Amino acid sequence: MYHHKPPSNSLDFIQQIVEAKTEQLTELAEIAYIDPEEDLAGANLRGVNLKGVDLNHACLRGTNLRDADLSEANLRGADLRGADLRGADLRGADLHSTQMIGARLGRNIGLLEKTKIDLRQRGAIVN
Numbered sequence: 001m002y003h004h005k006p007p008s009n010s011l012d013f014i015q016q017i018v019e020a021k022t023e024q025l026t027e028l029a030e031i032a033y034i035d036p037e038e039d040l041a042g043a044n045l046r047g048v049n050l051k052g053v054d055l056n057h058a059c060l061r062g063t064n065l066r067d068a069d070l071s072e073a074n075l076r077g078a079d080l081r082g083a084d085l086r087g088a089d090l091r092g093a094d095l096h097s098t099q100m101i102g103a104r105l106g107r108n109i110g111l112l113e114k115t116k117i118d119l120r121q122r123g124a125i126v127n
Contacts, residue, residue: 041079051089071110086127100124 057077067087091110101123
């Protein structure tokens with residue numbers, strides 16, 4: 001997927017991203033030569049619209065996802081250890097098999113009580 005080299009001119013590189021005819025994270029990541037399964041750890045994605053995005057097995061360790069829209073997102077198997085998910089919209093998000101140790105949740109839309117219990121058992125900090 002990430003075969004090409006980025007343009008040598010930074011302005012050309014930025015222009016490619018700005019002019020992209022997509023809002024899909026995976027397509028934008030490809031344009032930016034980023035592998036979302038490896039390169040999103042520690043990223044600041046606060047308030048970002050990630051509705052319906054496929055982050056299956058993505059490394060999101062320590063990522064700031066506070067107030068992000070993760071509704072209908074596929075997070076199955078993602079590494080969310082230490083991530084900040086407070087205020088994130090999790091309606092319909094697939095959180096099966098996610099690594100949650102130290103992940104912080106609270107004021108989340110769409111998080112059922114039984115899911116909160118499960119996430120706590122997996123090491124999440126749920127307020």
